[in-house]
Amino acid sequence: MSLSMFKASVPAFQRTLTALDAILDKASAYAEERKIDPAVLISARLAPDMYPFSRQVQMATDHAKGCSARLAGLPVPSFTDTEATFPELKARIAKTLEFVGSVRPDQIDGSEERPVSLKAGPRELSFTGQDYLVFFALPNFYFHVTTAYGILRHNGVPVGKLDFLGAAQGLLQG
């Protein structure tokens, strides 16, 4: 079967968001065990002018839902960025997975040349569907998940690359 726009997007988002959800569980358990206020981890940053953990999770979900919606020609669901606890962040991931999982392959497939325009800060960006997926949505999505992971690792949360790849959920094998 040929690589499709759907296969290169939705299942990748699903797998990595599922892995991220389990990473949040480990972070939450770590905070509890060590008597660390979860807000410390949730507001942690790698640099003073980088976004905190909560915003990294929000942005990862934004790229997943934004990409799935835009490629399918659907309106992008709007979530308010108010999550400030692990359960709230997990709920956001769950909402994202629900939306992403509702997009059908036939809505996304064939979107290679679909024009995609979006605002990124002050910039108005225009892409074809496939350039948007390959050069913008996937790099950004993995950027924010990895940065969220890096913030937790930097703060001692016992997670590893296999967690990032979803091995614990049996997702590592192709």
Place this chain on the structure above:
Amino acid sequence: MSLSMFKASVPAFQRTLTALDAILDKASAYAEERKIDPAVLISARLAPDMYPFSRQVQMATDHAKGCSARLAGLPVPSFTDTEATFPELKARIAKTLEFVGSVRPDQIDGSEERPVSLKAGPRELSFTGQDYLVFFALPNFYFHVTTAYGILRHNGVPVGKLDFLGAAQGLLQG
């Protein structure tokens, strides 16, 4: 034009490695300006049991060359992991870009079902070509580039998301 295995792999690696190369220049300039021994940045880590910056760059290039070679059914070029300076790391990126750029679309296209086996630590992993690309090579590649970027950001190097996306090289537009 349909999304192809080539389009989803080689151009993505080329773009992000080009961006990473420019990020190395900024890190090197920052070290010089601040009279920081470059080795401090090159050996910096986000956590004591994470790989240092140099190894993150090596692993990003490993995934780029490994994926391009495996999908094309070519032997994976072997590089010794000895880089310890910014010029040496830049040379590794250049060597990787040279190899990746030598792989032709017709060698990679149609590799969706090509069996790909590799060792990841103690695990022997087996994938189809498309599962390997979507669920292993791309997430790992972006993981290591993002972690390299995060290490530099954490150490004050003045780079931003637009550097990660290659905007300075005019690569952000699709």
